[in-house]
Amino acid sequence: MVSMVGKTIRKWWALFALPTLAAFIIGFLAPFAIGVYLSFCEFTTVTDARFVGLENYTKVFTDGTFLHALWFTVAFTIVTTIIINVAAFAVAYMLTKAIKGANIFRSVFFMPNLIGGIILGYIWQLLLNGVLAHWSRSITYSGVYGFWGLVILLCWQQIGYMMIIYIAGLQSLPGDVMEAAAVDGASPRQTLFKVTIPLMMPSITVCSFLTVTNGFKLFDQNLALTNGAPSRMSEMLALNIYTTFYGRVGYEGVGQAKAVIFFIIVAAVALIQNKLTTSKEVTA
Template identity: 80%
Template sequence: MHAVLDRQARIELNSAAGARCSVTTQRTQGGGKVMISMAGKAIRRWWALFALPTFAAFIIGFLVPFIMGVYLSFCEFTTVTDGEWVGLKNYGKALKDKEFLHALGFSTAFTIVTTIVINVIAFAIAYMLTKAIKGSTLFRSVFFMPNLIGGIILGYIWLLLLNGVLAHWGRALTYKASYGFWGLVILVCWQQIGYMMIIYIAGLQALPTDVLEAAAVDGANGRQTMFRIIIPLMMPSITVCSFLTVTNGFKLYDQNLALTNGAPSNMSEGLALNITRTFYGRMGWEGVGQAKAVLFFILVAVIALIQNKLTTSKEVAA
């Protein structure tokens, strides 16, 4: 009889304790909801205050100078406060400048070559390093390291190396424009392949294994798997890497400055170097240099948008 009563007492105590825990849990959850809702209300109320520093920096550091630059491209000026409106005169002089047109062709050819070479080699290296290769982590670090070095330093390093090689034939890197062109191609490819490789490795590691296994079961060979499965599924990574290489190719400046500085006779200078030399090195051509900068912006923006549209359309179709 006493045992039965003790058992019933224990059951009642356990039930009471469970009820208290349940109430405590509900109170805690309720308090958490209250805290979360209060934090959400505070964020919704004060979001403008938190966004203001970044927004102000964007306005002051980018938007205002950009608008002023567009305006000054229609002016003759020596400082930003003494601009005199001349209309499209600066653009006419820019488009008639043979050195500017040559720099445009130089940058276009350079961008095409480096975009193809960098993406093909980076993809091949990434594909190999995603396999079971001993020391693949070390190889990834080694290939990525050149991207950590500044462009000016890389330019001077490769200037010494390439001049050392060409010295055997009595030549120098600045002897001929084609030497400077291929020297820049080697330098930029060596610098950027490792960075693009990392992006491709991330894309390859995210590929759905079930699709690859299904292809293997269906008897697809290596070539079919690569061109009909892997590459279509890798289009997001290809879009990013091709966008970066295209824009970097046109915007190239510091490597060009350090490696050749446009020699010989400004025949190995790209668009960015030509614009800088026009603005700072030719008296009275500040407005023309600014007009060239606006044309440069439009060109890069249009090409980048077209390239992104083309690769994204293939990405969607894949």
């Protein structure tokens, strides 16, 4: 029998959903649609937009800085996704064992995630420049230094966050399955790779999705640590879009076109990654 509350919700659900729907349309759908339209225009403000067709997109794909930033970002995302997930899982696996001070270690590993990206960038700039000063170098000496500096920074920040997700997954593993593996004589290595990791695929899916999207969208750490130096060699996609839109007069449309392409790339990569890891959950 349907309760009075259930009848009321069923009757007035549209009214309850309207504020959220309106906020979604005003805050996301409308700006997104306007942004896509402006990517086909030449403009300095929204009111003086002039339609130019695919001209902005042509300029994007002939812009060497954008193509370099794309490959730089792809390489960065692949490296950080692997390192962060492997390290976070290893730390989580150790901290779910009966060791003294496990809760303290969890807090220590998680703390870097509480620091803002801009602050982290400047802190690591000082640290890395202090190390490189021994060889009379700086973090902006070459794009390679900038690449690995960004990798170190993001890994240091994100490992603790992903560790928490992996700990939650490890603690929710069915105990009877683990006991059955032990009874059957499975070694710790066999239990890890044949039982634990397959059962952890939902957590791996979430962490992989977050690290992939965070890698592609990285902006504030890149801005603070290297600001693209030297000669935009350590510039990632988000920073490249920012410098195009705000740093070159008359290139606002090109910057908007880059932003649309950026959205398509991140969405496609995230969907593919999510599909691949989710398929492993079904077969596990």
